[in-house]
Amino acid sequence: MKIRSHKTKSGISRLFVGFRSGSRVEFGTRFPYGTAHMLEHMMFKGTSKRTSKQIMEDFSIIGASVNAFTSFNSVVFTLDVLNKNLEKGIEIFSDMILNARFPEEEFKKEKLVVLQEESSVNDEIGSFANSFEFEHVFDGSLSIPIIGTEDSIKSITLKHVKDFNKRFMDSSQAGIFISSSLSKKDSKSLIESYFGKSNGRLKKPMKIKPSSFLERRTVFEERSDIGHNYVDIMYEGPEPKTEDFTYMSIISYLIGGSMDSKLFISVREDKGLVYGIHSSNANIEEFCIFNISFSCIKDNVKEVITTIDEVIQKILKEGFSEKDLKKAKVMSEVALASSMDSESYNVFAEFRNFMYGDILIEERVRRIEQASLERLNKVFRDYFSKERFVFIFGEECDY
Numbered sequence: 001m002k003i004r005s006h007k008t009k010s011g012i013s014r015l016f017v018g019f020r021s022g023s024r025v026e027f028g029t030r031f032p033y034g035t036a037h038m039l040e041h042m043m044f045k046g047t048s049k050r051t052s053k054q055i056m057e058d059f060s061i062i063g064a065s066v067n068a069f070t071s072f073n074s075v076v077f078t079l080d081v082l083n084k085n086l087e088k089g090i091e092i093f094s095d096m097i098l099n100a101r102f103p104e105e106e107f108k109k110e111k112l113v114v115l116q117e118e119s120s121v122n123d124e125i126g127s128f129a130n131s132f133e134f135e136h137v138f139d140g141s142l143s144i145p146i147i148g149t150e151d152s153i154k155s156i157t158l159k160h161v162k163d164f165n166k167r168f169m170d171s172s173q174a175g176i177f178i179s180s181s182l183s184k185k186d187s188k189s190l191i192e193s194y195f196g197k198s199n200g201r202l203k204k205p206m207k208i209k210p211s212s213f214l215e216r217r218t219v220f221e222e223r224s225d226i227g228h229n230y231v232d233i234m235y236e237g238p239e240p241k242t243e244d245f246t247y248m249s250i251i252s253y254l255i256g257g258s259m260d261s262k263l264f265i266s267v268r269e270d271k272g273l274v275y276g277i278h279s280s281n282a283n284i285e286e287f288c289i290f291n292i293s294f295s296c297i298k299d300n301v302k303e304v305i306t307t308i309d310e311v312i313q314k315i316l317k318e319g320f321s322e323k324d325l326k327k328a329k330v331m332s333e334v335a336l337a338s339s340m341d342s343e344s345y346n347v348f349a350e351f352r353n354f355m356y357g358d359i360l361i362e363e364r365v366r367r368i369e370q371a372s373l374e375r376l377n378k379v380f381r382d383y384f385s386k387e388r389f390v391f392i393f394g395e396e397c398d399y
Helices: 035-042 052-061 083-098 104-123 125-137 150-155 158-168 184-195 243-256 262-269 298-318 322-340 343-356 361-369 373-384
Strands: 002-007 012-019 065-070 075-082 174-180 218-222 229-236 277-284 287-296 389-394
Touching (some): 035 065, 035 158, 104 158, 174 184, 229 298, 243 277, 243 287, 243 322, 262 298, 287 298
Parallel strands (some): 002 174, 218 389
Antiparallel strands (some): 065 075, 229 287
């Protein structure tokens, strides 16, 4: 178990307890897809001293907010509580995580809840597209939805949940991050009094067969229940945490990050083909995906894609200008400065650095300040001259 503390002047203390065993560890094992996510749900269902209702009531009495999430690489539990109630909050929180009992009746009910959650993914185009695209972009463990599939969820047993908890979720494997008004010494002492002695180490994640990108292609998925056609154009980017990944963030701003971006002007302002178009640069575990997204009537899809291609080809030929870089640096710094003003954002960024080695905001600012035009254009050529994925959701159209 490893503990890191962050001292804050905020009146709210925040605690993250993370285990580096998310949905990817299910791939190729006896655990059905969705077991990690099911376990996340079941951790709220009672301990040897509290029922599920008592857990929620005890948190409510002290004004605490508790939540959890499952990702490809981890299961994380979060606690926000007033500073004056921090110790009581940690007592309840540790009991919930370390002494979970997994009652049979609660499992049966929660399984039905998770099945409803899984089916609702299809109702919202963003969630549906995300799941669909991962299945067609990656092979291996990244191609499987974190929540699992309907069939895999139905196959999860209470024994699967208990065995997963025993194998991956004991306190010795926890990474615990606390943001509070306490000193580093007092924070560690308080955590250890409820979670046990820290050895200062995070257990290495289970070795997983690496995923890889599939063949780039265009995929159409008919959806007659939505008014517009939704399109995502995806390029493979550099590895996260690298300098080139920072350059991709600068490129994202210039391509589709504002009303002054090249795609917004070309597609929206000059031609009026869409209401909005934007780009994003995301790290998906060890991969980077650069995504250009838009929605429009079906008759405009082909022209929008053609216009995007023309913009990309023009940049490949002419490159970005010093003016482009200067503008992107300023706006990127504004966005990061705004993020740094948010206590909750800073704390979460610190937690991700602690658990996964993500780059801290200060380092991102430094990299942006030192960015050069020559390297910016090289990174663009390296990744945007390659084939890409195109996903189209909606009515049959010409593309």
